Amino acid sequence: MPQFESHFFSSLIFWEIVSFAILFVILYKYAFPAVLGILEERERKIKDSLDQAERHRLEAERTLREYEAKLAAASKEAETMEAAARERAQRLMEENEQRMTAEAERIKGDAMREIDQERRRAVQEIRAQTTELALLVAEQVLQRSMTDADHQRLADEALAALSKSSHR
Amino acid sequence: MEENPLHPFELHNFIPINIGGLDVSINKAVLTMWVVVALVAALMVVAGSARRLVPGKLQSLAEMLVDFIRGIVLDTMGEGGMRFFPLVATLFLFILFCNLVGLIPGSYTVTSQIIVTAVFAFSVYGLSLMIGFALHGAKFLGILVPPGTPAWLLPLMIPIELISQLARPISLAVRLFANMTAGHVILGVLFGLTVSGGLLIGWLPFVFTIAMNGLELGIAFIQAYIFTVLTCVYLGDAFHLHGHDEHAH
Numbered sequence: 342m343p344q345f346e347s348h349f350f351s352s353l354i355f356w357e358i359v360s361f362a363i364l365f366v367i368l369y370k371y372a373f374p375a376v377l378g379i380l381e382e383r384e385r386k387i388k389d390s391l392d393q394a395e396r397h398r399l400e401a402e403r404t405l406r407e408y409e410a411k412l413a414a415a416s417k418e419a420e421t422m423e424a425a426a427r428e429r430a431q432r433l434m435e436e437n438e439q440r441m442t443a444e445a446e447r448i449k450g451d452a453m454r455e456i457d458q459e460r461r462r463a464v465q466e467i468r469a470q471t472t473e474l475a476l477l478v479a480e481q482v483l484q485r486s487m488t489d490a491d492h493q494r495l496a497d498e499a500l501a502a503l504s505k506s507s508h509r
Numbered sequence: 510m511e512e513n514p515l516h517p518f519e520l521h522n523f524i525p526i527n528i529g530g531l532d533v534s535i536n537k538a539v540l541t542m543w544v545v546v547a548l549v550a551a552l553m554v555v556a557g558s559a560r561r562l563v564p565g566k567l568q569s570l571a572e573m574l575v576d577f578i579r580g581i582v583l584d585t586m587g588e589g590g591m592r593f594f595p596l597v598a599t600l601f602l603f604i605l606f607c608n609l610v611g612l613i614p615g616s617y618t619v620t621s622q623i624i625v626t627a628v629f630a631f632s633v634y635g636l637s638l639m640i641g642f643a644l645h646g647a648k649f650l651g652i653l654v655p656p657g658t659p660a661w662l663l664p665l666m667i668p669i670e671l672i673s674q675l676a677r678p679i680s681l682a683v684r685l686f687a688n689m690t691a692g693h694v695i696l697g698v699l700f701g702l703t704v705s706g707g708l709l710i711g712w713l714p715f716v717f718t719i720a721m722n723g724l725e726l727g728i729a730f731i732q733a734y735i736f737t738v739l740t741c742v743y744l745g746d747a748f749h750l751h752g753h754d755e756h757a758h
Contacts, residue, residue: 342515344686348532350624352526354624361599367554372553372556372557373557376571379557379562379564383562
């Protein structure tokens, strides 16, 4: 086989080592640090991005929980307030009713008393007028010479008037 | 000329050079090495200088290769093995591009020269021995005794392990050389059949050459990969010695 022709060995070995050394130095100096660097940088970036996304997710979850808690608290507060308002309204309504009833009772009582007073005063007035009328009649009768018949008639008339006014 | 499938492996010196009695003449294989060095250097330096976070095509290719080798190094040697990354990566890229450039018709497959693969294999193995003795001293001889071997088996195990150690560089060199040579021999034979078969029957071996070329592309990659993985394994063995570090293997 041509590969075993040993007179090419020295040049192949020499140039292999030289070529490899040159390539090694070039890559070691100019290529590997850059390529490895960019790979690591990208890995770090991706990892950072994932970490950040995870952090944001946790934060969002926490905020959501906070808001939910706040919402629940607010809703509970609103319920309490509503119940209190309802109770107060009820109480006010009841108070109003009581007050109205009392007022109405009072007005009714006042009216009754007034009516009663008026009636009494009217009766008294009538009595006084009746008496006055009787006196007037008596006076007229006395000024004229009256017969017995006149007396009788006048007395009857007075009595009739009296009874009529007292009945009214 | 077509009748000899070994013809593509023949070398002829273009420029005879002699340095101190050492023949370092330029031939086709040497020129191909230079082409490979230029290609790899250009690809990696240009791609590396881009340094874009969202890579272009060339940068993606370079990053893919580098990431691939980094994966091999980390898998076989762990985080501490990254100090060998430049060496392992250069070795992988050099062999891969030698294999690939060799597939271009009219070029030369440097890795089909046993001496080229042998220099790599023995250098890698020698380096692993140096690292082993430098890190572990005489205890590195313990690599000849697999962990958990009973004492009465030692006279049997040590020679076996010694042979397996010595077989490492030889198998490493021969595997790559044989694969590269065999592929090109088969292609040469098929082409020979195509030419001598004529139009009537010649298309059949020609179809096979197309399929073989695809296969050779895969083999070019796989052999570079195997060479690199085994390099890492040997270096890792010397580095960790019986896997003291759980990252090894």
